[in-house]
Amino acid sequence: MVVDSPDRQAEEERETDLLFHALSDRTRRGIMAKVGAREQSISDLARQYDVSFAAIQKHVSVLEKASLVTKRIDGRQKLVTSNPETLRRATELLARYEKLWTGRIEAIDRLIEADERNQK
Numbered sequence: 758m759v760v761d762s763p764d765r766q767a768e769e770e771r772e773t774d775l776l777f778h779a780l781s782d783r784t785r786r787g788i789m790a791k792v793g794a795r796e797q798s799i800s801d802l803a804r805q806y807d808v809s810f811a812a813i814q815k816h817v818s819v820l821e822k823a824s825l826v827t828k829r830i831d832g833r834q835k836l837v838t839s840n841p842e843t844l845r846r847a848t849e850l851l852a853r854y855e856k857l858w859t860g861r862i863e864a865i866d867r868l869i870e871a872d873e874r875n876q877k
Contacts, residue, residue: 772823775822776823776843776850778819779819779820779822780825782819784806784812784816785819785820787806788813788817788820789826789844792826792837792838796836797836798835799814799817799835820837824843825844826838826839827840
């Protein structure tokens with residue numbers, strides 16, 4: 758059995774914080790949808806939003822820091838593409854939380870049912 762070290766757990770928590778911070782913004786989620794469909798330049802992305810080019814660059818930087826997208830340079834363009842592996846990890850994390858909370862809710866339901874039977 759492999760046990761995570763405190764350092765590894767702290768790193769996973771930091772990655773989770775970056776991931777959900779990045780996804781908490783509507784514009785960044787929109788960018789994720791657009792680059793998930795096809796690679797796009799930052800200029801192309803900026804034309805699709807009512808914010809400045811610099812703002813889109815900052816949004817892409819937040820997504821990149823969370824490993825949700827990658828950037829590559831092609832000539833004068835910076836091209837952005839999604840990183841589906843990171844989204845898969847986010848989905849797995851949410852599934853673990855769902856399992857945890859479903860188990861807790863079921864335990865509470867059992868306690869309530871037992872209490873109701875005892876009151877009769």
